[in-house]
Amino acid sequence: MTLNLVGLKPRLYIEELYIPALNKSTRYNTTSLNTSIFMDLKFNRVLAMVALSYQDVNITIFYNSTGYFATIPKFDQGGKRTVRRKVVVEARTLPWEDVFEKVSGGSMVVFTVVVATRYRLERCDYEGDCSYTRPKTLIVEGDVWVDGFGEKVSSKPIRLH
Template identity: 40%
Template sequence: MKDKGVNYANISLTFYYALNNSYNLPVANFTVPGFYQGHEKKAHRRKVVEAVGLPWAAAREAVSNGSTVSFRVGLATRVKYKILVWFTKRQSLVVVGDVAVDGSGEKVKKKGIKLKSGAPDMRCRLVIVFTFLVILLL
């Protein structure tokens, strides 16, 4: 963000536990208050979130066998960018990321969590529109 600042609205985090290989069991919700991240600045937020409804027995059994337990983190917020002296319109941001945890409760991968959007790729939309125009012209 070399030339922009970002103003985040409240950030809603939802944590899901992988039960029977699908992330259908929400175990925690948390809201980070909105903040402004200035030009070329980094923002770090550390909070402790308490999990409720997590099947601890199943999780302990899975990690005692040497395997990992998977969680999914969902993030939803609205952002607006500050370019020079004015702000852009607010844009919605909804992303998810998967986290694998070992028996000690630590992340398996040392790198950060990669968050991905469920929005379709713009190239796919262009191909569909181009195909529709070709069919229409024929």
């Protein structure tokens, strides 16, 4: 007899997002512009008694239909309820001057974050014999509004759906 884990998917949240090139209070020199996008992702398990194992986590940040990529290497969440991973996405070809002009004028810009991975759940029977399920695909996305300080506007974590 085993516990049926069909339909359980982990929840992903963007805890922090920071873009130094859009911080109008510290941007002085455009020749040595920091084109990195810093992000802090939170992986949340739905059931407390289920261990998770993630394959490589692929992250794409879109601005005006152009994507910028990064990968988090595979990891085990194990018995932890939440796990956080920090990632840096390089966006050298983003039209920084146009985006900076928008945020310095008081507007906000929107970036779409897409996260794709495969994960496995640990399944145990009543005798304590455990094995992992076959890999399941998880693709979630969400919009992040960024202000003139290069930070996400929402003070709450943004759940990716």
